[in-house]
């Protein structure tokens with residue numbers, strides 16, 4: 520996401536860009552696939568109209584815990600689209616913008632040469648040299664550039680379902696957030712008449728379910744009957760969910776080295792329930808490309824980015840901690856019924872990109 524966005528921005532400004540992507544073709548990625556208003560704006564600027572790819576408009580957010588559920592309209596336009604469809608469109612746009620793409624090739628290491636260039640060594644031993652690197656490996660850390668360990672040891676899953684017709688109709692244009700002990704999950708419709716269920720759980724809670732996703736999914740439905748209702752009669756569409764571990768929520772990179780701009784999840788990792796990670800990936804890519812074109816050194820850019828994102832990131836973390844608290848789980852949906860505005864306000868305040876305008880103005884034109 521971030522790598523494609525930065526490549527497109529730089530190539531459109533006449534720079535020679537090579538994008539190295541380890542997957543030969545786009546595949547399913549663990550993601551709730553919610554596109555916030557800011558993400559939609561950035562995608563539009565990149566030439567991607569998600570509606571033409573079949574994206575489903577999302578108008579409501581619903582919060583379900585225990586036996587209660589509360590609903591509020593979203594305070595911004597939003598949509599949902601599978602990552603496979605979105606990643607395919609972004610790669611196509613990058614090719615159209617003149618980016619050279621090396622697919623199915625993985626960067627093994629990155630180092631600084633004596634002539635102040637960057638050297639990327641690929642899995643087949645070939646070496647690529649460039650004056651500037653944009654590090655956008657998402658959830659995967661490169662040796663020597665690892666982010667800190669995630670103390671909660673989060674595990675995340677994504678599964679597609681074809682819901683029973685009545686449940687699909689009830690879900691309609693809503694993104695539903697569900698709370699249960701040890702984590703939270705979200706279900707929402709995506710293109711093709713199917714639904715994405717994406718959930719996170721702390722490793723120790725998964726271990727209590729025998730470290731088996733099926734057991735934990737069954738437990739989630741016991742703890743959150745709203746989810747059991749949604750999944751009644753649903754047909755799973757993948758043999759098993761796609762999964763990832765090590766998600767350092769709340770991480771913001773402090774600094775960088777000359778010529779190394781870190782973007783997307785390599786710059787910052789916001790708690791998933793905000794549905795803002797894609798927007799941050801696109802925003803940090805746009806800002807990093809602008810900083811590079813304005814000759815702003817990478818360490819200066821990285822420090823400015825951190826400063827601009829810190830407050831919203833901490834607020835999102837604070838809200839995520841609240842979601843994981845048993846008292847909050849019990850009372851939150853009840854409170855939201857009384858004052859549904861809380862959901863709208865939280866959704867707005869946790870938009871990082873919206874508040875973090877930091878790109879040098881010189882390159883905005």
Ligand SMILES: Cc1cc2nc3c(=O)[nH]c(=O)nc-3n(C[C@H](O)[C@H](O)[C@H](O)COP(=O)(O)OP(=O)(O)OC[C@H]3O[C@@H](n4cnc5c(N)ncnc54)[C@H](O)[C@@H]3O)c2cc1C
Pocket residue numbers: 520521522539540541542548549550551552553554555558624625626627655656657658659661675676717718719766782783784785791793794795796797798800
């Ligand atoms: C459970 C969960 C749910 C989420 N739900 C949402 C949501 O609903 N909405 C939202 O906006 N955000 C969501 N996010 C966050 C969002 O998925 C990420 O923030 C976003 O994908 C980050 O984009 P990126 O470009 O940094 O990384 P990615 O999109 O992950 O891209 C990284 C790319 O780098 C490639 N790569 C990795 N290592 C190498 C290597 N060594 N060499 C070459 N290529 C490499 C990978 O193949 C991949 O294509 C969620 C995250 C989680 C964990």
